[in-house]
Amino acid sequence: MMEEIIKHKFFWDLYASIYDENRRHEEYLRNTNLNILKTYFRPGQTLIEIGCGTGIEAKEMIKHGCKVVLTDVSFEMLKVAKTKVGSNAQVINLPAEYIDSFKIKFDGAYSSFGVINCMTNVSSFFQKLHSILKPGSLFIASFINRWYWGDFLFFLFGITNYLKKRLNGWGHITLNGKEYDVIARFYSLNDIKRFSKSYFVIKKVYALPFLLPPAYLKPQERLPEKLFKLLQKLENLINYRFPFNYLGERIIVIFERI
Template sequence: MTQTRGSQNEASILRLAPFTSGLDRSSDVPLRFVELHGRPHVLYSAANLPAWISWATEALVRWQIGNETFVGNATAVNDRETLEGEILPQVTRQFGSERLSRWFGSDIGCLALSGSPATASYYGQVEALFDHAAPHYDRTVQNDRLNLHLRVVSSEILRNLFPPGSRVLELGCGTGLETIPLAEAGAQIVAVDISAKMLAELDRKARAASVRDRVETRKGSIRELQRILSDFGPGAFDGAFSHFGALNCEPNLDGLPSTLHQLIKAKGKVSLGVLNRTSLVEMMLFTASLRPSRAFARLRSTLAVGRSQFGVQVFPYGPGAIRRLFRPFFAEEEAIGVSVLLPPSHLGGRLLPHPTLLALLESIDASVADRPLFRFLGDYFLMQMVRR
């Protein structure tokens, strides 16, 4: 609606913000609203669009009314009959025609907010985020060379780890950016993800690549892995992997190693790609910009929304923590850092227009990825283990 000043009529104010705030947009925007059919509606000047319109209509948003926070979508009200016959009269009754004209002029637009309380389960937030991202997820990765770099590195590791004919369990498969190449190389994959829409994208891509017979999808979170054990039985898989964030969306990994140990055959391999607690470049960039709280944010046990490229609270892990957790069941074979000297994708926008420099940094990054110290200072680390 319009940005407000002071505390007048606080009951009719909501605070709107991007749900995926890793792009470091401005802080919450206070807006006046009216409620219609159980949904908040905010107005704006269609002749002079406010800056927040661009992000509010592109992705999930978060809004707060009083002490309650919600997560959902903002959609334009394009029905003039609803706008002029229901919404504007209610706004006029609530705020007066003089304010309505002063705030918005004669050409008025409206967004309707729909969502659920953010106090719903953490897994519900994760599912909603990735359901929303699914249709454009591949395009986001493929158009961002820094993000794509992560997938190139991991896909090469997976091809070497799982030969043709291997039966592999993938946790947090997303749209199948690693699933499809591995299936094309001859592996049989059971792909698990919390998002039904991500799985639908994977299914579509598997059919298009003629590997649907090699990919079986299952909806669920990592904490529900016992269901996979019940369905497939002990020793059903030659190996497993979970790359680039799925493990960081799990508040508690304590039960994962023992369940994987039961699912995987003797001497089977596991590869884990984990958001690291110590990202060298991230720490340097935020320190240089005099933002120490951001520089060391990952050292906390949880990383709040807006402190990473994720749109939900996540849980960074260091290599030592993962090693200790898995040690009773798996032995570490190798670990490398990914994006050690490259910035994380959410901080590397200025590099993207310089492909020559980016290629040089990628080459240097690869040369230090497995070096002592450096391998544990990347944006992510990739750790390969073998079942004891």
């Protein structure tokens, strides 16, 4: 486990200085994710963010009125995050695998955009997270889904080759076209249910996205604005309904701590 954590630390340290610029095409997904976080978490709650990256979500949740403790495996990511949150939040260099290092109980937790995909033992993570959350508190996580319907379509038309990685259940992470010795694992919603069932119950599931193209295809740049907005409206009507919520490119899951 430690060897893989070190590899992830190296990769995310390397990525930190250009992360915000490279992920601008995800803004439409981040807005959806933030709206969900703000819907379920109340001002005044003390939250822990697991894998905060450059602090994009934390900054907004602090504005929402929450107290946020930011954690990440990457010291360089945390340096960027610190410039966003300043003295308004505590910033701690801590891998998700050691989240039980805290001796206090939080009102809630969240982990956005695939931190779970970078873990080797997700069941152990849920057990450790359970130990630092208050009974009945929420954990909101978004992760890359193993079963995304669009990959079959995109593969058929030669647009992307992500289908093979998802069917294999894992793949190496790439940055600016270069593949690194860092692995991301792809989990289905049923996998996540199995990993978490002893510690959390699932309250609601959203696709992120189902109907809109995924962020790596940069739909806001490629699609006419009117078509993009229409798809976005339709997305909001179906992204929490079965079976669409099981088949998004990413999935947001609302967990309640048992």
